[in-house]
Amino acid sequence: MVEMFHVSKYYDREVPALEDVSLKVDKGEFIFITGPSGAGKTTLLKLLFCGEKADAGQILIAGWDLDRLKKNSIPYLRRNIGIVFQDFKLLPNMTVLENIVFAMRVVGNSEKEIKKKALNVLKLVDLMHKADDYPLHLSGGEQQRVAIGRAVCNEPTILLADEPTGNLDTKSAVAIIDIFKDINSKGTTVLVATHNENLFLSSGRRVVILDRGRVTGEGLR
Amino acid sequence: MISYHLREGLRNISRNKLLAITATFIISISMMIFGIFLILFLNLNHLHQSWAERVQITVYLKEGAYESNLIEIIGKEKEVAEIFYTSKEKALIEFKKELGRDKDILDSIGNNPLPSSLDIILKKEHRTSESVEPLVRTLKRFQGVEEVHYGENWVRDLTALLKGLKITGLLLGSLLAFGVAFIISNTIKLTLYARQEEIEIMKLIGATRGFIRGPFLVEGALQGICGGALSILLLYGFYHIVAYAINSRFPGFHPDFLAPLLLIQICLSGLLLGFLGSFSSMERFLKM
Numbered sequence: 228m229v230e231m232f233h234v235s236k237y238y239d240r241e242v243p244a245l246e247d248v249s250l251k252v253d254k255g256e257f258i259f260i261t262g263p264s265g266a267g268k269t270t271l272l273k274l275l276f277c278g279e280k281a282d283a284g285q286i287l288i289a290g291w292d293l294d295r296l297k298k299n300s301i302p303y304l305r306r307n308i309g310i311v312f313q314d315f316k317l318l319p320n321m322t323v324l325e326n327i328v329f330a331m332r333v334v335g336n337s338e339k340e341i342k343k344k345a346l347n348v349l350k351l352v353d354l355m356h357k358a359d360d361y362p363l364h365l366s367g368g369e370q371q372r373v374a375i376g377r378a379v380c381n382e383p384t385i386l387l388a389d390e391p392t393g394n395l396d397t398k399s400a401v402a403i404i405d406i407f408k409d410i411n412s413k414g415t416t417v418l419v420a421t422h423n424e425n426l427f428l429s430s431g432r433r434v435v436i437l438d439r440g441r442v443t444g445e446g447l448r
Numbered sequence: 449m450i451s452y453h454l455r456e457g458l459r460n461i462s463r464n465k466l467l468a469i470t471a472t473f474i475i476s477i478s479m480m481i482f483g484i485f486l487i488l489f490l491n492l493n494h495l496h497q498s499w500a501e502r503v504q505i506t507v508y509l510k511e512g513a514y515e516s517n518l519i520e521i522i523g524k525e526k527e528v529a530e531i532f533y534t535s536k537e538k539a540l541i542e543f544k545k546e547l548g549r550d551k552d553i554l555d556s557i558g559n560n561p562l563p564s565s566l567d568i569i570l571k572k573e574h575r576t577s578e579s580v581e582p583l584v585r586t587l588k589r590f591q592g593v594e595e596v597h598y599g600e601n602w603v604r605d606l607t608a609l610l611k612g613l614k615i616t617g618l619l620l621g622s623l624l625a626f627g628v629a630f631i632i633s634n635t636i637k638l639t640l641y642a643r644q645e646e647i648e649i650m651k652l653i654g655a656t657r658g659f660i661r662g663p664f665l666v667e668g669a670l671q672g673i674c675g676g677a678l679s680i681l682l683l684y685g686f687y688h689i690v691a692y693a694i695n696s697r698f699p700g701f702h703p704d705f706l707a708p709l710l711l712i713q714i715c716l717s718g719l720l721l722g723f724l725g726s727f728s729s730m731e732r733f734l735k736m
Contacts, residue, residue, distance in 0.1 A: 276652070299657070306654035316649055332452065333655040377653070 228254040234284030243440045244270040257411040259427040262437035268420035309378030313390035317362040324358040352376040368399025457666025471635040475675025483683040505568040513592025527574035532567040632725030672722020676715035
């Protein structure tokens with residue numbers, strides 16, 4: 228599903244953000260990418276959703292070769308990728324339901340489809356009772372669940388999450404990981420970047436360790 | 449999809465009402481200035497045309513000139529349609545008629561001082577200063593011709609003025625068009641900055657550029673067409689005030705307002721400029 232071959236990214240010639248990273252993630256896999264701050268976790272995810280372009284190497288994702296991808300095809304690639312951020316990136320002037328509906332409308336779903344799917348998404352992230360609330364009236368955990376709902380509402384094949392529990396307490400963090408597991412069990416490939424070891428210890432999932440832009444370790448935890 | 453763009457475009461406007469109203473008003477003023485210019489140009493052009501249609505050349509003959517020879521020679525010129533001869537005697541009778549009660553003044557002079565003359569009517573396609581002037585030069589060279597009159601200063605001045613106005617109009621029009629596009633582009637830019645976060649999220653969830661652009665293009669086009677329509681209302685008010693002032697000074701002269709087709713064109717150019725202004729703003733923003 229995701230293949231990276233000798234990928235490098237430099238914001239600054241002296242200090243590479245990523246250097247010679249090779250990584251393969253199979254379809255339906257759930258992996259964690261970990262490392263200290265500045266290790267290159269966010270850069271790696273950004274390269275996958277074309278938020279940045281690699282300076283060297285090749286990236287294949289869901290059948291797309293990112294090096295050959297034209298600018299106007301990026302939106303279509305992103306429809307295959309759900310993205311969850313640490314700061315949620317919700318629209319504060321829209322309700323929970325509207326945030327999700329907005330994401331479905333943007334990719335051209337019909338109103339009928341939207342109505343049907345939106346309720347299922349709300350059930351998935353357990354926010355049926357908060358459908359008409361505005362994000363600023365929700366707790367951090369609830370906001371992140373809305374963000375996950377928005378990321379998966381268009382049924383992407385891959386879900387990328389960048390420090391999804393960074394702003395959350397332990398209980399909310401566990402709930403978020405449970406939702407990811409649920410989404411993964413339905414066939415979606417999940418990549419979670421986190422510096423929080425508690426999330427993956429004894430998870431039985433593959434963990435890739437990054438340090439100063441390089442892969443320094445990999446294994447099951 | 450179109451209804452989405454329209455709805456969102458209208459929502460953008462209602463979110464930033466004051467900004468939209470100010471921009472629309474400035475656009476309407478810019479377009480009104482151009483409209484005033486257009487009214488002035490069209491009326492002068494109309495005046496020029498109506499004068500040109502009535503243009504005739506009067507050739508005054510020397511004492512003893514052979515009018516029949518001259519009529520024959522002049523009749524061969526390609527510009528000439530008809531020639532009417534007025535003898536000395538007929539000129540005197542007509543002049544006396546014009547003088548009315550004062551006609552006795554002429555009796556005291558004794559001899560008839562008036563020359564005989566030829567009034568030359570030109571063919572329609574030659575009723576322009578470009579055709580008249582060379583013909584007048586030719587006529588002046590004929591034997592027996594004393595003087596040639598055709599209201600030359602008027603024609604020359606009006607033609608030069610119209611040429612000047614055409615060039616000024618083009619410059620002013622392009623400048624104002626650029627101004628309108630610039631105003632709209634900046635208004636849209638402010639809306640874009642206010643909605644930067646939303647656009648960023650749209651990009652991340654796979655919205656195409658067209659989808660992101662749509663509401664902003666609608667917003668620009670709406671502001672443009674509203675500015676155009678408002679400029680027409682303002683122009684109409686302005687026209688009424690000026691037409692009234694002109695009429696009270698020169699009764700019988702009614703300046704024309706712009707034709708309906710031109711009014712539609714003003715609105716449509718507002719729409720187009722709004723669209724283009726918004727488009728250029730979006731392009732720069734989406735590249736960022």
